[in-house]
Amino acid sequence: xxxxxxxxxxxxxxxxxxxxxxxxxxxxxxxxxxxxxxxxxxxxxxxxxxxxxxxxxxxxxxxxxxxxxxxxxxxxxxxxxxxxxxxxxxxxxxxxxxxxxxxxxxxxxxxxxxxxxxxxxxxxxxxxxxxxxxxxxxxxxxxxxxxxxxxxxxxxxxxxxxxxxxxxxxxxxxxxxxxxxxxxxxxxxxxxxxxxxxxxxxxxxxxxxxxxxxxxxxxxxxxxxxx
Numbered sequence: 001x002x003x004x005x006x007x008x009x010x011x012x013x014x015x016x017x018x019x020x021x022x023x024x025x026x027x028x029x030x031x032x033x034x035x036x037x038x039x040x041x042x043x044x045x046x047x048x049x050x051x052x053x054x055x056x057x058x059x060x061x062x063x064x065x066x067x068x069x070x071x072x073x074x075x076x077x078x079x080x081x082x083x084x085x086x087x088x089x090x091x092x093x094x095x096x097x098x099x100x101x102x103x104x105x106x107x108x109x110x111x112x113x114x115x116x117x118x119x120x121x122x123x124x125x126x127x128x129x130x131x132x133x134x135x136x137x138x139x140x141x142x143x144x145x146x147x148x149x150x151x152x153x154x155x156x157x158x159x160x161x162x163x164x165x166x167x168x169x170x171x172x173x174x175x176x177x178x179x180x181x182x183x184x185x186x187x188x189x190x191x192x193x194x195x196x197x198x199x200x201x202x203x204x205x206x207x208x209x210x211x212x213x214x215x216x217x218x219x220x221x222x223x224x225x226x227x
Contacts, residue, residue, distance in 0.1 A: 007037030034058030117184030
């Protein structure tokens with residue numbers, strides 16, 4: 001049974017999420033505030049975390065930053081929950097490296113689909129398998145990424161995006177394919193989410209950013225023919 005940690009201060013919402021997780025054969029762990037949630041994440045090491053942003057005391061953004069500082073929790077996928085209309089909070093969460101977000105009120109069925117898709121993308125990575133693509137190296141099972149032998153820290157979504165492009169190097173991949181195949185979305189409503197992840201990824205590539213090309217009106221490609 002895969003373990004899902006729900007960090008949510010509103011008991012009725014937390015119970016609703018837990019009920020739906022259990023119906024879908026997941027084991028749910030609940031924490032009613034940020035400090036308890038962080039401690040539980042570090043002790044339980046769940047397969048995925050559903051994290052509310054607006055909580056008293058230690059808010060979701062602070063919890064997320066602490067999760068990403070800890071090597072044990074750094075790669076755990078996170079879905080952030082935000083109140084409808086808080087666009088800045090959603091973008092902040094994605095720029096920090098969250099894998100996905102949902103706005104309240106939300107459809108429990110859609111949340112379960114997001115959970116399933118995110119876990120599926122994580123399980124797709126084969127333990128121990130490696131891939132070399134120009135200056136880039138991937139160790140799939142541990143989500144390690146290297147540029148010319150130096151490790152660069154990527155979020156799980158950034159890793160999967162870069163890996164997908166490198167597995168298809170020198171061939172343009174459409175935005176629609178990236179949204180569906182990598183991020184698990186069925187339409188282009190979440191295009192801005194893709195843009196945010198790609199923006200972060202570009203910054204992390206540093207002087208090798210030219211290998212990641214934007215093809216206007218189509219999508220992206222990784223090229224291996226740069227000097």
